[in-house]
Amino acid sequence: MKIGFMDSGIGGLNVLQQAVKAMPGEEFLYYADSDNVPYGVKPKDEVIHYVDSAVGFLAGQGAGAIVIACNTATSVAIDYIRQAYKLPIIGMEPAVKPAIEKHPDKRILITATPLSIKEEKLHNLLKRVDNNHRTDLLPLPRLVEYAEAGRFDADEAYTYLTDVLSGYNLENYSAIVLGCTHFNYFKAAFRRIIPAHVELLDGIDGTVRQLMHVIEYNKLTAATKPEEPLVTYYISGKPVTDYKTRKFYSALMSRAESMRIL
Ligand code: DGL
Numbered sequence: 001m002k003i004g005f006m007d008s009g010i011g012g013l014n015v016l017q018q019a020v021k022a023m024p025g026e027e028f029l030y031y032a033d034s035d036n037v038p039y040g041v042k043p044k045d046e047v048i049h050y051v052d053s054a055v056g057f058l059a060g061q062g063a064g065a066i067v068i069a070c071n072t073a074t075s076v077a078i079d080y081i082r083q084a085y086k087l088p089i090i091g092m093e094p095a096v097k098p099a100i101e102k103h104p105d106k107r108i109l110i111t112a113t114p115l116s117i118k119e120e121k122l123h124n125l126l127k128r129v130d131n132n133h134r135t136d137l138l139p140l141p142r143l144v145e146y147a148e149a150g151r152f153d154a155d156e157a158y159t160y161l162t163d164v165l166s167g168y169n170l171e172n173y174s175a176i177v178l179g180c181t182h183f184n185y186f187k188a189a190f191r192r193i194i195p196a197h198v199e200l201l202d203g204i205d206g207t208v209r210q211l212m213h214v215i216e217y218n219k220l221t222a223a224t225k226p227e228e229p230l231v232t233y234y235i236s237g238k239p240v241t242d243y244k245t246r247k248f249y250s251a252l253m254s255r256a257e258s259m260r261i262l
Pocket of ligand 1: 007008009011033037038039040041069070071072073113116144179180181182
């Protein structure tokens with residue numbers, strides 16, 4: 001049994017990296033929809049169509065469970081996808097609940113793509129967990145652009161973040177929720193700007209825990225274990241075979257790992 005992952009591009013590699021570490025014996029497929037990235041500034045129906053194509057493709061390649069490793073895709077498409085496919089589908093949820101529970105006093109800044117911020121799913125979550133109205137919402141569409149271009153440490157990302165965060169007195173905040181899987185690559189840039197007491201939180205571990213639970217519950221674990229983690233990458237349905245892209249992905253997996261401790 002293979003485990004399929006999809007994202008609009010490279011953001012989901014942050015989730016894949018943790019899944020590979022947690023389940024080294026499994027076989028993974030990763031679908032980066034790079035022909036259609038970014039999702040977060042597109043109309044909802046268009047994004048649902050892209051997610052449907054990606055999930056259909058992964059199911060056709062033998063995925064027995066699929067992780068939608070993209071907050072935007074999860075927020076617009078997961079209900080439709082769960083109805084359309086008879087497979088376990090695991091999505092991303094921004095870490096708003098853990099942030100509120102862990103930090104009962106100060107404010108919490110939730111960052112995501114413009115589409116996730118517009119969507120009902122996030123507002124329903126806030127209605128459920130943010131009883132004292134302690135959250136603020138901040139869309140960060142340019143980070144997706146910079147990530148796709150591999151420009152993580154360039155001055156432009158730092159300048160952009162400095163600029164958008166200058167509107168907030170971060171002394172009044174105790175956590176920033178990274179509600180888009182592309183944003184994890186920029187934790188180093190956030191750290192350079194925000195006060196040391198502000199925690200950066202994402203939903204990756206929660207998603208991986210949920211995936212492990214689903215795999216175990218459905219007895220989907222691979223019968224024969226490969227000796228090394230096996231990942232097959234696709235860009236919008238085409239297998240990734242060129243050395244340059246494979247090298248880029250492998251560098252991204254290392255970066256994903258190094259951002260964890262920040
Ligand atoms: N990585 C995606 C997310 O988690 C979306 C980025 C985009 O394509 O706009 O929301």
